[in-house]
Amino acid sequence: MEIIELEGEKAVVSRGGLKVRADVRFIDRPRKGDYVMVHAGFAIERVKPERAKEILEYVREMEELK
Amino acid sequence: MISTNEKLSARLRDAAAGMNLRLMEVCGTHTAAIFRSGLRSFLPAGIRLVAGPGCPVCVTPPETVDRAIALSRLKGVTIATFGDMLKVPGSASSLREERGRGADIRVIYSPLESLEFARAEPARKVVLLGVGFETTIAPAAAAVAEAARSGIGNFYFLSAGRRVIPAMEHLLKSGDFRIDGFICPGHASTVIGLGPYRRISRNFKVPCVIAGFEASEILAAVVELVLMIRDKRPAAVNLYRRVVAPRGNPRARRAISEAFRIVDAEWRGMGTIEKSGYALRRGFEAMDAGKRFEVVLPPPREPAGCLCGKVVSGAADPADCEFFGRGCTPERPLGPCMVASEGACAAWFRYGRFGPGPEAEPGKDTALKNQPDYEKSGLRI
Ligand code: SF4
Numbered sequence: 161m162e163i164i165e166l167e168g169e170k171a172v173v174s175r176g177g178l179k180v181r182a183d184v185r186f187i188d189r190p191r192k193g194d195y196v197m198v199h200a201g202f203a204i205e206r207v208k209p210e211r212a213k214e215i216l217e218y219v220r221e222m223e224e225l226k
Numbered sequence: 227m228i229s230t231n232e233k234l235s236a237r238l239r240d241a242a243a244g245m246n247l248r249l250m251e252v253c254g255t256h257t258a259a260i261f262r263s264g265l266r267s268f269l270p271a272g273i274r275l276v277a278g279p280g281c282p283v284c285v286t287p288p289e290t291v292d293r294a295i296a297l298s299r300l301k302g303v304t305i306a307t308f309g310d311m312l313k314v315p316g317s318a319s320s321l322r323e324e325r326g327r328g329a330d331i332r333v334i335y336s337p338l339e340s341l342e343f344a345r346a347e348p349a350r351k352v353v354l355l356g357v358g359f360e361t362t363i364a365p366a367a368a369a370v371a372e373a374a375r376s377g378i379g380n381f382y383f384l385s386a387g388r389r390v391i392p393a394m395e396h397l398l399k400s401g402d403f404r405i406d407g408f409i410c411p412g413h414a415s416t417v418i419g420l421g422p423y424r425r426i427s428r429n430f431k432v433p434c435v436i437a438g439f440e441a442s443e444i445l446a447a448v449v450e451l452v453l454m455i456r457d458k459r460p461a462a463v464n465l466y467r468r469v470v471a472p473r474g475n476p477r478a479r480r481a482i483s484e485a486f487r488i489v490d491a492e493w494r495g496m497g498t499i500e501k502s503g504y505a506l507r508r509g510f511e512a513m514d515a516g517k518r519f520e521v522v523l524p525p526p527r528e529p530a531g532c533l534c535g536k537v538v539s540g541a542a543d544p545a546d547c548e549f550f551g552r553g554c555t556p557e558r559p560l561g562p563c564m565v566a567s568e569g570a571c572a573a574w575f576r577y578g579r580f581g582p583g584p585e586a587e588p589g590k591d592t593a594l595k596n597q598p599d600y601e602k603s604g605l606r607i
Binding site for chain 2: 180181183185186187188197199200201202204205207208209210211212214215216218219222223
């Protein structure tokens, strides 16, 4: 979910129009626009969109190794 | 074009030829995802996936539920907990039944909500029933720390938090049955990181792969496990790097260790596991609901005939239970494995033995209406 509002440790995160409050105290230097995984009202980890294709990469490596 | 899943399953068939393996998906969210996606139908006959102990509701012992029920019967007490806990059978009743009888039991999304209740209603004693693994216990720790910092005197905590690694080690040490590899939780691992799985793979020679929740991610984890087993190089691999950092989340771990100390804990059906639970640290004892309130508990009683304890340790399949679908259904659960959205019995019941199959279109399946909302449930592991 994307952080769309941020004030101290309190954030509003959104996905597909659904907005929820999330506490971001476990995230190192959170910023608006960061993607986070939210669990029990807390952003528990940053999601790295640049790694979105990791399974495709895994398959590619797997095919190369074969 | 050949899909990713087809490529993975072709590779799997090839690598797993002649093998007979039992792989455990530790986490209940994986169990639910596996059934929902119909992933089992992609697996060759020799690969068996078994459910594991990572379903918080399923492993919470009846004694904890009984204590929460007894507390809810005290005058002026409010119980705050996650939705799935309400239906879990205690020895003689459930929180849902108690709520029907007038007890003040509130479903929360974030542990911080219980602090809001305590602030808004200073005359009430608000007890947070803290169930879950590392990912849920870190938010609970934050609530405990904030209550202490703000001097909220009417907030209490009933601890039922669990650690995932000691349970995995316990299963390997008990040697009751074989586990050839672990599909490791996608959520709890965000907190603990890859390190603990490295120790498991080294000490027990059992490979571990952290996986996300898409069918392709779980399938890739199965492929990687099979390749490691075939090549006799058990290691810990993170295939969910877009979320799980190798060293986990140190801030969340610090929050946990500031509020809690590690203690031996009882797991439903698995007995006491060393260093597998959390208790409030010294200094926070004033908010320990387990100690601050005198209650009389009924003798702990498991639902008669329920195999949940075996189901969460991979020793039995839900269908081995005589009540499965006959007397125990998600609407009228006898045991916790049928209650939880992540419980193996509930997943088997909703999606059948193998899930809806690869052609099934989620959303068209009416059974999917009961689907848990993973973003909302506080109890994922
Ligand atoms: S089907 Fe019901 S009674 Fe049987 S093991 Fe599962 S939860 Fe327990």
